[in-house]
Amino acid sequence: MTRAGGRAAGNLVASMFGLVCLGLSAVPASGQSYAFNNVQIEGNQRIEPGTILTYAGIARGETVTAGELNAAAQNLRSTGLFESVDIVPSGGTLIIRVAEYPTINQINFEGNARIGDEELGALVRSTSRQVFNPNVAEADVTAITEAYASAGRINASVTARLIERTENRVDLVFEIAEGGVSEVERISFVGNRSYSERRLRNVLDTKQAGLFDFIISRDTFIAERIAADREALADFYRSRGYVDFAVQNVDVTLTRARDGYLVTFNVEEGLQYRIGSVSIASEMPEAPVEEFSSVPRLREGGVYSPVNIDEDIARIERRAIQLGIPFVAAEPRITRNPRDQTLDIQYVLSRAPRQFVERIDIEGNNTTLDRVIRNQFTSVEGDPFNAREIRESARRIRALGYFAAVDINTREGSAPDQMIVDVDVAEQPTGRLTFGGNYNSDNGFALVASYSEDNFLGRGQGIDFQISTSTRNRIFSFDFTEPNFLGRDLSFSLGTSYRQTNNDAALYDTETFRFSPSLGFPVSEKGRLSVYVAAEYTDIYNVSDDGEDDPSIVIQKEAEQGGLWATSLGYTYTFDSRRVGLDPNAGVLLRFGQEFGVGDTQFIRSTALASAETKVFNEEVTLRATAEGGYLAYGEGSSRVTDRYFLGSRYIRGFEYHGIGPRDADTLDALGGNAFAVARLETEFPLPLPSEFGFSGGAFIDYGSVWDLGEDYGAEVLYDEFTPRATVGVSLFWDTPLGPLRFNFTEPLMAEEEDETRTFELTIATTF
Template identity: 35%
Template sequence: MPLRTHKHAPVQHAPSRVVQAGNTIVAIDVEGNHRIESGTIASYMLLSPGDAFDPKLIDQSLKTLYATGLFKNVAIARTGNDLVVQVVENPLISQVAFEGNNQLTRANLADATQLKSRSVYTAEAAEADRQAILDAYAKKGYYSTTVVPQIIQLPENRVNLVFRIHDGRATFISRIAFVGNKHYSEGTLRTVISSRESAWWRFLSSSDSYDPARVGLDGDLLKRFYLRSGYPDFQLLSTNAELAPDRSSFFVTFVMNEGPRYHVGDLKIVSHLPHLDGSTLRGDLQMGKGDWFNGDSVTQTVQAITSDVQGRGYAFVLVNPILHKHVDARGRHVVDVTFDIVEGPRVFVERIDISGNSRTEDKVIRREFQIAEGDAFNADAIKRSRQRLMDLQYFKNVGMNTEPGSAPDKIVLTTNVQEQSTGSLTIGGGYSSDDGALIDLGLSEKNLIGTGINAGITGVLAQRASQVDLSVTDPYFLDRNLLLGGDLFHTTDDNQDVSGYEESRTGVTVRTGYAFNDHMSQQVNYSLVDRDVYNIESGASIYISDEAGWSLLSQIGQTLTYDQRDSIIDPHDGYILRLSTDLAGLGGDSDYVRAKLDGGLYVPLDYFSGNSLWTLALSGSAGYLYNYGGRQFIIDNFFLGGQNMRGFEQGGAGPHDKATGDSLGGDFIYTQTTEVRFPLPISPDIGLTGRVFVDVGALSGVKESNGPIYGTPAPRVAAGVGFSWDTPFGLINIDLADPLVKYTDDKTQVFRFGFGTRF
């Protein structure tokens, strides 16, 4: 029972069946195929020679052949005792091209589509790819895009497939509305979500382009905002996005039910762990009775209790917040919160997997983890590990997820990092109040060939200062908890305005350091610096004239740091203390001991403002220099003004020569700054943040050995406002400070401006 084909393909047999004579297929004849083997076509048939002519199986075979996508047309007919399969093959694609695309590259479109060179063309597949291209454009906010697939016939049943694309205009959000909001205005709620209404100044942002994923995130942001603001019954009933008839813009509406606002009632901590009294944990509460309910405070309390209990030796702990809502005798809606502490499941970290690091070595990432394979699962340690990785500034994003391990009590910690550029070649220009017009050149790499080594060479040429610095730092020398680095530098400073001289320094610094734990570290350094005081003004202070010429500084120093900030890049909560000491006199011309204590406290104002961008920053410093022999150089002194005391020129406040008015610096200094940082009432996409501040500082201690000095240890005080603009071209800082308390010969500076750009 042969299978006859025009290509004489081999016969394929199926198990024989008992049939009546004359109703049996003798042969299957395949016709019309050029590229596809007859045996391949026959393999899709549900009938074989020797089978009965079954109309149902013939129909199913026809559908199966169509379903392969290989054929434009298929016909199956009986001729005598033979079954004839007539096919018309779909063409083979020679090339896929995209025309008219501007917003998406060819590579973007090729990734989005399925049809490639040497694929079989079908109208259905082309339509699916057309829709995929439209979806890709929609993700970029282009909903008016049109895509037309066209085929160009080629010899031997081949075609070129061309997608003719018209990008159209970006589809913006013309209006964002809220329905059901009673306690908060639409203006307030628009600042909560990430989507924005279209405006001309948002050309640097895509937040006003419609993105379904972002709108979905906006719903979560609204829920979190209301939960944080005391509305645990809040419901987001629906989110509607209507496309205008001309497909030019979207109208987005959030429909909600706020519910009543709740106060915090009774707070309890109940421990079911042996030898652990819940009352000893009340210091971990992040809320108080009578406060407005705050969902974030509940989460923070859970984290604080968990960390505290684990620190007491209970590795496996689970803290469950239990909410009981009711109306009190005064008619207020109240939430009683009970934090129930039970023994959690015994789960260990079986393995830590890292992905996405195409450049950074695994060991550079693993050494930042606060949890190791085999350790008990600790959510707080994982959170701190992620923050440490983000603080490296090697990655745009770091995601950490847990997956089931090889046993019920084991998990796999999967870490996915998204690499970002860590090297920069900069050529820039700008202006600063201290140095005047400037040009900066720099070549730096924070993560040299993925090893975590920071190296760079920078140069600044300005009207009143210049600097060249070659530096390299390995934070984990020899893969140990040991920092090693060094600098070669040359700087010049023009101090003619405040002290009547210019100065240059050329030297080398080597440093090493060690981290005692997650929060405490120490660095030790040695510097050898050749200094020159020159171009002294005629009639300058005798104190300055005596320092003309070269001097050598040989200095060893150390810095001890205790850091409890939530982030070293953008701190919002926590504090930092830093103690620095320097000893000069190991050779050289200067002999002194200098000590300085710095500190900063960051207090989140979320509770009062409802916005995590509000922060109270308190900082202060105090320093003392003791000269124990040899010459005392004014250039070693502390100076007050500029960066450490706004409202006054750099080095412009403090002791002065009575005869010349030149600033002389001092042996003892203290400064204190109180600053509130807040978002400005405009779109956050512009990148503007504001601040109000009060600076206090004093400088004293110069001995009258060569002439009379005017100086008072009384504090100087300045208050002001300022803002920072984080643009793609650089950071602009502007401060306006009013020197409220000043003294004779102090040089003030009401307006302080700094700008740098890269191109």
């Protein structure tokens, strides 16, 4: 190779090396810096360039690294305003290219029938006239899907779709395929020995799907409801002495078709404990034991229940207040005796922390007035703080039925000895508008329309308005109740009723109007007294006088008196020791009342009822015994057919309405009596059928009579003395979502010749 050729080759290699180096220098290294005199923004339509630069965090003339350029691009993407972002350095110019997300023109829902647009709209975060964000839309899809899952439709699918409009706008459409309801097909229990599955299912709020699963909603699987059911089971067992009861776990599986759930509660019952010894000790010299020894109601041998313990603690604390000893805490100290399965209870009186209620803050009550909630507290601002009383107040607030959720917490106030009670409630509908019908063998088929409101105008007042019309009577009634009259535990009620009857047992019609205000108040822990005044108008009219089929002379004479007004004063005392809810509901109901007529018509109407109920055979069978009676005595005037007692199936089954009692010997008109007495023994028990069918059985025996016509106007009267009747029968109960149905099949054991008996009774009640 010549010298010239060598130089040419060397120049070529140097040139190629230079080009490679130049190409490598065009790829910025992470540590390379740039300075720009100009920034060029492309693709923006709505967003101003200055705003984009602010989001990017880059200023003209500023020296930046490649890493800072990447960070600037990420800042722009994170705003959610841009579908894409590119930052390209070009000499002394920085080019920022963006593609903006469209603006949402409107939001629509398609395919939804079970959940309305308004409810779905409250779930989504995407908003009309705001920039579309796919992440937010995806979260909206998840929220809607979860709402359907909570409603039992786990197969529901939701798709967000965009419909393009002009000017970079879109309609956001959520297309919904709701699917079917995923019901609870089966609820099972493992580990239960003392109570049957049927009994335990009645404790749960979740129900198995049954014959009417297309109507009821409690057979829909909801996870939150299952969690509440676990607590309900625990409360059920512990209130019956099973102090070690625990729900080990709840197995929830889908059926193969994914249209139903199988729920299994795995429980450990433990042993049932009863009460051993009950005693009181005091750590406070000013609280001597002898002042409290008779307060507890727990007795040796009784089944242990936390509810009874709480009731004793409340009694002890009330006794301390009566003695003028504040800040007393009664702590139950329990000693377990595994050998005989008893628990010794000792209430120890000690000094409670010296704390006061600084204030009670209430939130969430948009309709309900604060005072309605405050009325449920026994403590007010400035009173000694008592945590147990606060818990009891929470229970009373929940029992009102005005709120879907009640959360009460306490916190320290302005000083360590000051406590603030925070009450957070979520309101729910409290009014009911009902149209329906019912049927019973006494009155036939009736159409019913009613409206009731438990929290009228947010004042905690109750109103109830009802109209009923049947082939035999028409009834109108209106009742108003103020449960905290004058801010005290005093209820004020105002009742008005109108009744017009077409009496098939005699050829006459009756009309009754009654107006009665009353006051009710507690007189003991389980006793309540109600006092009232009443004004009543009665009339007997449309008495047949065709000479061929005239009614009894008694009816004719009473009708000649025309419409009569009577005023009266009265009282009713009620003692009710029955328990409801999860506690054993054995107990007694006693009721006695008297009404005294004043003015031109003077009378005394006395009524009494005693009823006892208990559950046996592991609470599978209910036994009930009831005795009831009444006596009407006149000082001035005499009773009429509108005043006297007639015994329908509510009192004694197996007879027609007006089927027993004093009767005109010639016309056989039922005349009623001034006295009645009945005794009823009955039982209810499960049938060997799947519980989801809602069937149960019963048997009963009724014994009683009605007698004493009073003024007979010379008519010959049958059965005017006490003439006992008795019936025996069986019942079939069918608890349906359409209403409870009861079928009674009866056989008279004791009946008189002119009595009107029947062997079958049907009662239906439904609303729609």
